[in-house]
Amino acid sequence: MFYRDTWVEVDLDRIAHNVSSIKRHSGYQQLFAVVKANAYGHGDVEVARAALEAGATHLSVAFLDEALKLRRSIKNVPILVMGPIRPSDAAVAADNQIDVTAHTLDWIQQIAGYQGATLNVHLKMDSGMHRIGMSSATELQEACRLLQLNRSVKLTGIFTHFATADCDADYYQQQLANVDEMTATIDMSQFELVHESNSAALLHHSQQPHTNCGRLGIAMYGLAPGDVFDMPVELQQAMSLHSRITQVKTLKKGEKLGYGVTFEASEDTRIGTIAIGYADGWLRYHQNRPVQINGNTFKVVGRVCMDQCMVTIDDSVKVGDRVDLLNDQCTIDMAANDLNTINYEIVCSISDRIPRVYKHGGQVVGERNDRFR
Ligand SMILES: *Cc1c(COP(=O)(O)O)cnc(C)c1O
Secondary structure (H helix, E strand, C coil): CCCCCEEEEEEHHHHHHHHHHHHHHHCCCEEEEECHHHHHCCCHHHHHHHHHHCCCCEEEECCHHHHHHHHHHCCCCCEEECCCCCHHHHHHHHHCCEEEEECCHHHHHHCCCCCCCCEEEEEEECCCCCCCCECCHHHHHHHHHHHHCCCCEEEEEEEECCCCCCCCHHHHHHHHHHHHHHHCCCCHHHCCEEECCCHHHHHHCCCCCCCCEEEECHHHHCCCCCCCCCCCCCCCCCEEEEEEEEEEEEECCCCEECHHHCEECCCCEEEEEECCCHHHCCCHHHCCCEEEECCEEEEEECCCCCCCEEEECCCCCCCCCEEEEECCCCCHHHHHHHCCCCHHHHHHHCCCCCCEEEEECCEEEEEECCCCC
16 A cells, blocks of 8 residues: 555566576576665565575575565575674574575684584685685685584585676686685585576576585676676566656746756646655766656656656646556666666665565566565
8 A cells, every 4th residue: 555656667578587587597506685775675585485486596685684574475495695694693684584694713712612503504614805805715724623613513515706707707717716725625525505696697607516505696686786797688677667747837948846946847848747866776877868648658757856857748648647667668777777777776766665566477466565564
């Protein structure tokens, strides 16, 4: 239930299409659906369910808070926190069957005294991203030794993350070589899960040695992780953004509009107002962006306000008409390009003030309004 004519639509059939075609392309039997950041703004529980139904076998997020929230709705599926958690939160994770990441020896030493429900741990290798993880064979060996001493800990997985799988094959190969060197003296068969590929690697590279799983993020949402390599599968953008015209007017030649009156009508100009603004993640940078109304293209004029913005229209547009701000024509990639950023940032920016509507088989199958429950 929501009382506002602005909404995000998420096509769950497209999520399913992306998951199953990328899974098939990668050849992995197991796949994490990466649903951090509220599933890149799409809605964590809804996307997770659709992804699992389409062939994902595991879920992963960035923070323990995200994992615990997901766990309330989704039981019996492994959920991995890929970032560091506080050692003191190990019991909370274990009690909720949340798998955690061991990123330093120091962290491992701090959970050495942990006792309780089994804590599943994935070792994180830093093979060249230089963000988190252990970066030498001796560190990894010591990590295995220490964790194996603890009966409340299960060494479940080992993973790394690629910095350039979407753009630089040489650096990617260098990371593979680093993994080889780090793991040469480690029995990789002791791990249930060995996972390295993000979306870009799943799409553009073959399975790495010892791996039996990948981590699928951005491409699951139908968005390309980069633009350097050709796309081997057809991705379908799952998110679209819509609003409705709340008022129409004619600006006479020379009249101005909006904060700072940055737009002046060079001739008599029809203007429509819509109820979306920067507090919704429809950023001020979107000034001058094209939008679609009844299949025709118009554009945002004047400064975007916190809750509203104005668009040019023609005589055919009436109050109540639907405005498509992001769709298959005004794509998320085009918006990212115009704003000099990446598609990830566009979808993550759409705030939870905007209700999400879920579609399956062309029908609305669910709604979610995080600001009004
Ligand atoms: C976010 C993230 C992913 C997913 O990356 P995509 O490029 O969206 O596929 C995978 N692994 C880790 C560690 C991440 O942080």
